[in-house]
Amino acid sequence: MNSTVTSAVKVAATYALFATLWILFSDLAVETLLPNSQMRAVAQTYKGLAFVVITAGLLLAMVLKGNNALEKANDMDSLTGLHSMTMFVRTLNLTIRQLKPNEQLILGYLDIDDFKRINDAIGFDKADAFLQDLAQALNQALLPGSFASRLHADQFASFAKITGEYDMDEHMQDIQRLYNRLSKDYGIESTCCISIALYPQDGSTAKELMVSATEALNVAKEKKNAIQYHDKTLTEKALQRRQMMLDLRNAIDNDVLSVVYQPKYDLKTLNVNGVEVLVRWNHPSKGFIAPDVFIPLAEKHGLTGEISKLVISKVAKELSSTDLLGSKIKTIAVNVSAAEFNDSDEMHELVRYIQAQKAIAPFVSIEITETATLDNLNNSVELISSLQKCGIAISIDDFGTGYTSLAMLKDLTVDEIKIDRSYISEVDSDDRSKTIVSAIIAMTNSFGINLVAEGVETETQLKILQEMGCQQAQGYYLGRPMPLQQLVEHLA
Ligand code: C2E
Numbered sequence: 001m002n003s004t005v006t007s008a009v010k011v012a013a014t015y016a017l018f019a020t021l022w023i024l025f026s027d028l029a030v031e032t033l034l035p036n037s038q039m040r041a042v043a044q045t046y047k048g049l050a051f052v053v054i055t056a057g058l059l060l061a062m063v064l065k066g067n068n069a070l071e072k073a074n075d076m077d078s079l080t081g082l083h084s085m086t087m088f089v090r091t092l093n094l095t096i097r098q099l100k101p102n103e104q105l106i107l108g109y110l111d112i113d114d115f116k117r118i119n120d121a122i123g124f125d126k127a128d129a130f131l132q133d134l135a136q137a138l139n140q141a142l143l144p145g146s147f148a149s150r151l152h153a154d155q156f157a158s159f160a161k162i163t164g165e166y167d168m169d170e171h172m173q174d175i176q177r178l179y180n181r182l183s184k185d186y187g188i189e190s191t192c193c194i195s196i197a198l199y200p201q202d203g204s205t206a207k208e209l210m211v212s213a214t215e216a217l218n219v220a221k222e223k224k225n226a227i228q229y230h231d232k233t234l235t236e237k238a239l240q241r242r243q244m245m246l247d248l249r250n251a252i253d254n255d256v257l258s259v260v261y262q263p264k265y266d267l268k269t270l271n272v273n274g275v276e277v278l279v280r281w282n283h284p285s286k287g288f289i290a291p292d293v294f295i296p297l298a299e300k301h302g303l304t305g306e307i308s309k310l311v312i313s314k315v316a317k318e319l320s321s322t323d324l325l326g327s328k329i330k331t332i333a334v335n336v337s338a339a340e341f342n343d344s345d346e347m348h349e350l351v352r353y354i355q356a357q358k359a360i361a362p363f364v365s366i367e368i369t370e371t372a373t374l375d376n377l378n379n380s381v382e383l384i385s386s387l388q389k390c391g392i393a394i395s396i397d398d399f400g401t402g403y404t405s406l407a408m409l410k411d412l413t414v415d416e417i418k419i420d421r422s423y424i425s426e427v428d429s430d431d432r433s434k435t436i437v438s439a440i441i442a443m444t445n446s447f448g449i450n451l452v453a454e455g456v457e458t459e460t461q462l463k464i465l466q467e468m469g470c471q472q473a474q475g476y477y478l479g480r481p482m483p484l485q486q487l488v489e490h491l492a
């Protein structure tokens with residue numbers, strides 16, 4: 001009999017029993033309990049009403065209790081006590097909606113290979129006990145805070161937020177080993193498959209994630225006794241990136257980032273007249289990580305503003321402890337990433353921050369990569385001129401790498417251009433590069449824009465640039481990026 005019919009029969013039987021007892025004994029009760037005839041008359045009048053109120057209350061209580069039990073039964077897998085599939089999907093959806101932007105979630109499926117064989121080998125009752133024990137063992141082996149469910153007869157699922165460092169491969173192998181041990185305890189040689197899907201890379205809703213996990217499971221089932229990631233390389237990379245992002249967050253909070261200075265030289269005198277500030281990250285286990293690697297990550301997670309301020313405050317502290325400002329160092333160039341430049345509020349905040357560092361403010365200029373300005377030329381024109389009004393010189397970095405470098409110069413009034421290293425490295429070997437550099441020199445001269453050649457690595461390159469009349473240069477040949485102490489010695 002299904003549960004709805006059972007409940008209805010219970011309600012009807014209770015009603016019938018209560019009504020019969022009432023008919024048989026209510027008069028007798030009134031006679032015995034109430035000695036006074038006046039009171040009996042009143043009781044007789046209201047007896048029917050009392051019956052209606054009591055039965056209504058009784059039936060209501062029964063129906064509510066039945067509903068609760070029904071809901072509980074729907075939320076739970078009756079065999080294992082794990083959550084039901086309905087509950088699992090509902091909670092997965094809810095959890096995804098409540099995730100913070102940087103949080104990740106792992107969804108894992110475990111499916112027993114050839115479950116029918118187990119049923120045949122040890123019988124249904126023992127197989128049920130095996131599933132119950134497996135559910136318990138899984139619950140203990142899963143990540144803390146996991147939400148586990150039995151989706152089908154021999155298929156389990158769980159999801160959890162990934163927090164902190166987590167070796168996924170190792171964990172999945174542990175679960176497989178646990179399965180193998182348990183099956184041995186039951187005297188069966190059985191294996192299982194595990195599949196993994198990660199939020200957000202393998203799906204942005206519960207449904208998409210579950211489809212990804214199922215797809216991966218199908219691949220695993222073909223092999224048996226296998227662990228299959230929805231896309232292993234993708235997910236591994238995503239985990240590494242996430243770990244690096246957490247490490248970077250830590251590095252910012254614990255003041256691990258540092259700065260180095262690369263001198264900029266006047267090509268007529270070969271004197272230093274300014275420095276470019278470059279950020280450095282010495283990772284505790286990975287060593288130095290290049291800004292080319294972590295700045296894009298910082299951009300993705302909105303950390304560039306913090307990094308820029310950190311760089312500025314370090315430079316202010318370090319350089320104001322020397323007597324170089326205004327004498328040997330007339331410009332301090334800081335780099336601003338594309339994402340930061342394209343957020344004009346953030347740029348203005350940065351400028352306010354620079355202005356507050358009174359010792360260095362008059363010397364600071366900002367380097368923006370050419371491609372960043374090209375992303376939104378109209379906005380760039382406005383932003384650059386408003387930054388210049390605040391007294392900040394603007395330099396276009398990596399000039400020549402964009403598709404419309406020249407068109408850009410028509411619209412933007414910048415203070416400096418830095419020819420990209422790729423042209424300078426060929427200036428002594430490739431005539432076309434040399435011609436381009438020479439054209440840029442002529443053009444910036446007639447515009448009255450300062451010009452810097454980046455990445456000078458040889459004496460020949462230096463000589464050619466000097467002969468062509470380039471104003472300034474930077475590069476390993478002249479001076480590598482260096483910490484403050486070395487810069488002080490270099491300039492002495
Ligand atoms: P960039 O602004 O073009 O900086 C020049 C890069 O070229 C630096 O690499 C510098 O060390 C390197 N370099 C200088 N001279 C030579 C040379 O002669 N030969 C060669 N092969 N390389 C040379 P670094 O420090 O690894 O920085 C890479 C990029 O990371 C920078 O390119 C810049 O875009 C970004 N970056 C560095 N520091 C910061 C920062 O504080 N904030 C932001 N937003 N980005 C930064």
Ligand code: CA
Pocket residue numbers: 276335367397
């Ligand atoms: Ca630069």
Ligand code: CA
Pocket residue numbers: 397398418420421454
């Ligand atoms: Ca550059």
